Amino acid sequence: MTYPKTFSHIGISVPDLDQAVAFYEEVMGWYTIMKPTVVKEESDTAIGKMCIDVFGTGWGSFRIAHVSTGDKIGIEMFEFKNNEKPAEFEYWKTGTFHFCVQDPNIEELVEKIIAHGGKQRMPIREYYPDEKPFKMVYVEDPFGLVFEIYTHSYELTYSQGAY
16 A cells, blocks of 8 residues: 655755855754764765765765754755856756745745845735635745745645635
8 A cells, every 4th residue: 555655854955054054044943953064975984875876976075964844854955065056947947946835924934034145036925815815935045945935734725625
């Protein structure tokens, strides 16, 4: 029997790990479970071997930190030496193009994101005007990572009759 799997974590690449950890702690309230540390390209440790398996060879080293959301979802942050911000928001390319967080006070969170160097990519909109009081917005962190904010859970937002 197939059962729904739970979500563990998502990995993001950032240009400045210390600034990213501070942003997500201060703005989102996420807490650090592993402070920034260096991972070196080597095959003597499990993490070194795993990273060679994933990235191949020639990357040298990178910095990594782990933070966690209020509902225990991990955010694994990587700072690679050759980090590049895409020239534009390439939503059409295969891969993850955003994640979503939930906050009933969407306006206040957007203001906080902007005050900490992020951007609001669109007006806050009602998902189902005149039907449900649910709102959403796309924003961007100070490093160019696009994410979405919902006022209500994913299940309530898309379910019919369960509100």
